[in-house]
Amino acid sequence: MIEFREVTYVHESGVKALNNVTTKIGDGETVAIVGENGAGKTTLIRHVTGLLKPTEGEVLVDGVDTRQSSTATLSRKIGVAFQNPDHQLFSESVKEEMAFALRNFGFSPKLVEQRVSWGLKLFGLEEYSELSPLILSGGEKKRLTLACILAWDPEVVMLDEPTVGQDAIQKEKLAGTIRMLASTGKTVVVVSHDIEFLWPLQPRVIVMKSGGIVADGPAPDLMMKKEMLESSRVAEPQLVSLYRELSKRPSAPFVDALDARLWIEADQ
Amino acid sequence: MGRILEIADFGFRYPDARKKAVDAFNLEVDEGEIVVLAGPSGCGKSTLLRAINGLIPHMYKGEYSGHVRVGGASVESTSMKDLAQTVGFLFQNPENQIFMFTVERDIAFGLENLGVPRPEMRSRVDEAMTLLGIIDLAQRAPHELSDGQKQRVALAGVIAMRPRLVILDEPTSLLDPKTAMELVDLVARLKSDLGTTFVVVEHRLDLIVRVADRIVVMNAGAKVLDGTPRRVLFGDEAEGYGIAIPAVTKVQKMLSKDGIASVDRLCSPAELAATLEKQRQ
Numbered sequence: 001m002i003e004f005r006e007v008t009y010v011h012e013s014g015v016k017a018l019n020n021v022t023t024k025i026g027d028g029e030t031v032a033i034v035g036e037n038g039a040g041k042t043t044l045i046r047h048v049t050g051l052l053k054p055t056e057g058e059v060l061v062d063g064v065d066t067r068q069s070s071t072a073t074l075s076r077k078i079g080v081a082f083q084n085p086d087h088q089l090f091s092e093s094v095k096e097e098m099a100f101a102l103r104n105f106g107f108s109p110k111l112v113e114q115r116v117s118w119g120l121k122l123f124g125l126e127e128y129s130e131l132s133p134l135i136l137s138g139g140e141k142k143r144l145t146l147a148c149i150l151a152w153d154p155e156v157v158m159l160d161e162p163t164v165g166q167d168a169i170q171k172e173k174l175a176g177t178i179r180m181l182a183s184t185g186k187t188v189v190v191v192s193h194d195i196e197f198l199w200p201l202q203p204r205v206i207v208m209k210s211g212g213i214v215a216d217g218p219a220p221d222l223m224m225k226k227e228m229l230e231s232s233r234v235a236e237p238q239l240v241s242l243y244r245e246l247s248k249r250p251s252a253p254f255v256d257a258l259d260a261r262l263w264i265e266a267d268q
Numbered sequence: 269m270g271r272i273l274e275i276a277d278f279g280f281r282y283p284d285a286r287k288k289a290v291d292a293f294n295l296e297v298d299e300g301e302i303v304v305l306a307g308p309s310g311c312g313k314s315t316l317l318r319a320i321n322g323l324i325p326h327m328y329k330g331e332y333s334g335h336v337r338v339g340g341a342s343v344e345s346t347s348m349k350d351l352a353q354t355v356g357f358l359f360q361n362p363e364n365q366i367f368m369f370t371v372e373r374d375i376a377f378g379l380e381n382l383g384v385p386r387p388e389m390r391s392r393v394d395e396a397m398t399l400l401g402i403i404d405l406a407q408r409a410p411h412e413l414s415d416g417q418k419q420r421v422a423l424a425g426v427i428a429m430r431p432r433l434v435i436l437d438e439p440t441s442l443l444d445p446k447t448a449m450e451l452v453d454l455v456a457r458l459k460s461d462l463g464t465t466f467v468v469v470e471h472r473l474d475l476i477v478r479v480a481d482r483i484v485v486m487n488a489g490a491k492v493l494d495g496t497p498r499r500v501l502f503g504d505e506a507e508g509y510g511i512a513i514p515a516v517t518k519v520q521k522m523l524s525k526d527g528i529a530s531v532d533r534l535c536s537p538a539e540l541a542a543t544l545e546k547q548r549q
Contacts, residue, residue, distance in 0.1 A: 036444040038414030164441040167510035235445035238515040245541030
């Protein structure tokens with residue numbers, strides 16, 4: 001369980017990035033955090049790993065204040081794939097990159113080998129295993145950071161803009177991976193602008209604006225609130241738009257039979 | 269309308285690579301077109317972009333074949349500096365191209381390098397900031413800005429050079445949906461106001477199709493589809509190449525396939541709803 005209690009975070013420059021945020025993320029939940037650029041989404045997830053400590057309020061992970069835990073302890077429990085993969089890739093080869101954290105966490109050499117080959121396979125990176133991570137494409141780097149994290153099997157997986165640089169096939173695989181994680185009871189938190197990617201996952205959605213939470217609820221409820229979405233600079237998914245537009249026109253076909261869920265299925 | 273970009277039988281193989289990254293590639297782009305370049309990861313899009321802005325062959329060495337001409341000049345025999353006056357390049361991550369202490373200094377950087385006289389530089393920087401709606405950020409430090417703002421600063425730096433051809437590499441990927449739509453609108457406006465040509469790599473086609481003139485799909489280093497957004501997205505092949513068909517277009521295709529409704533152009537959700545209502549009446 002991750003709990004934010006009246007969390008405020010003020011940057012050194014004096015800018016308030018989080019403003020009195022209170023929310024809980026339960027074990028096994030799939031949560032999407034959306035909102036305009038600069039709304040505080042990334043700052044929020046950085047507090048969970050203890051990379052940032054609140055200026056006011058507290059962040060609890062399984063009941064323990066992040067100020068009382070080391071980043072090393074927290075990161076064993078919580079894996080974060082940052083928005084810019086260049087911030088977390090540094091090894092000489094893709095294989096070494098994946099093995100690095102596993103060795104640090106004290107996995108046996110055999111287990112390291114097994115987990116590395118599992119991760120490379122899952123994300124289609126096997127052919128690059130001996131190459132430098134720095135020569136991979138942007139999309140491949142993103143997949144590598146995700147593979148690195150999943151390899152040590154954290155309880156919570158946080159993904160900051162995971163679809164950047166991914167084509168439709170990779171996005172589908174990523175959605176499959178998120179569903180797989182959710183089905184094994186992991187907590188998954190996805191920060192993303194890619195509403196079309198998030199919609200079929202039907203997550204709990206937290207909408208942020210100016211450092212605060214402006215809405216929080218299941219995707220089908222929140223995504224129908226057009227005005228709230230617009231004021232938070234979030235677009236509604238195309239299928240929701242179509243549903244809303246058809247509902248306005250009672251004489252258009254299918255309106256009677258139409259249910260948002262039907263359109264979700266159509267998208268899968 | 270002139271031809272701004274001509275790629276004829278272009279191929280490139282990186283040193284030590286077994287296969288060519290791009291092979292026997294042909295593409296012609298007319299001035300004022302917005303061309304979307306799509307295709308699965310590793311299909312050669314980045315290599316092609318590098319061949320257009322001159323990074324290939326000037327910075328990346330390898331086996332080069334065929335011709336790439338921008339504004340009539342051969343990329344191979346034109347210096348990067350001269351090319352920079354015709355071709356502008358916006359990276360996916362604006363942090364890769366923003367590094368000065370203030371926004372306006374950053375936008376002026378390219379012009380300073382070209383030795384543009386100061387008064388002219390001033391007016392071009394102001395014009396670019398106005399076009400991109402960032403005049404109030406002029407004195408701010410770029411690293412303090414949000415990603416959307418940084419992206420606009422980087423694009424202002426490109427536009428200030430007044431390039432005839434602008435290459436955008438996934439320009440919306442770090443932007444919130446509304447800011448992304450504003451950027452797409454801005455691209456359309458720069459095309460109509462200045463006649464600028466755009467080649468855009470973009471995975472989120474739902475955002476860009478409404479302003480695109482053409483979609484070119486690459487696969488395994490070759491061009492596999494080239495046509496209007498309608499032709500490419502309504503066809504059956506695009507999905508196989510990892511192209512994200514917008515959700516509303518998928519519904520349109522399902523409706524036509526099942527004979528429920530025929531819609532022969534790409535629609536927004538509102539347009540589709542209106543068309544369906546009309547066909548019912």
